[in-house]
Amino acid sequence: MTSHLTTHVLDAATGTPAKNVVVSLARHMSGGGTTGVAQGFTDADGRLALGPEHLEPGMYALTFGTGAWFADRGIPTFYPLITVTFTVEESDRHYHVPLLLSPFAYSTYRGS
Template sequence: MTHVTTHILDATAGTPAPGVTVTLARLDGTAVAEGSTDADGRLALGPDRLDDGDYSLTFATGAYFRGRDVPSFHPVVTVAFTVSGEQHLHVPLLLSPFAYSTYRGS
């Protein structure tokens, strides 16, 4: 089955990032699912099976940092990726107020 999970770590605090809103959408803009990270910064999104195609995850990073009174540069972080075949896709986000990194996890 193809489904998407994420884990957000706040690199400046050295802790998971709870309460970050994340939206899963097709690249044509069609929303598929939305949710917020749990206390451990984790979230599973979407149906158990995503159709093949191009998608994005949009992380509401600006709201997360504003809620902590921390100035930041990126109001959102959008990560685009391709679904092909049946697989579990894990998209971690390492976050700081002025930078981020991501990769395809397992």
């Protein structure tokens, strides 16, 4: 089963993939709160496919455990958790949410 949600984490300070970053996917509920959907670790290329094959339309959040990843390298960071919230409009589309990170900055965008 192929996931329609993927991510890619790149250490922008070194230009290398961020291997073994824990990533959690949660869905925001219409009445408030969230419910967990999936969790996994980035592979050797910093990539991860997670979640069901089709995400129902709604608001979701990817949370990246960057604090633990930097701590394993002995590097202090200002952002121990990075949460990217996004909207799924069509359940049959592929969604790619990459993350570029450094100890004191990060950026993301809607990938393809």
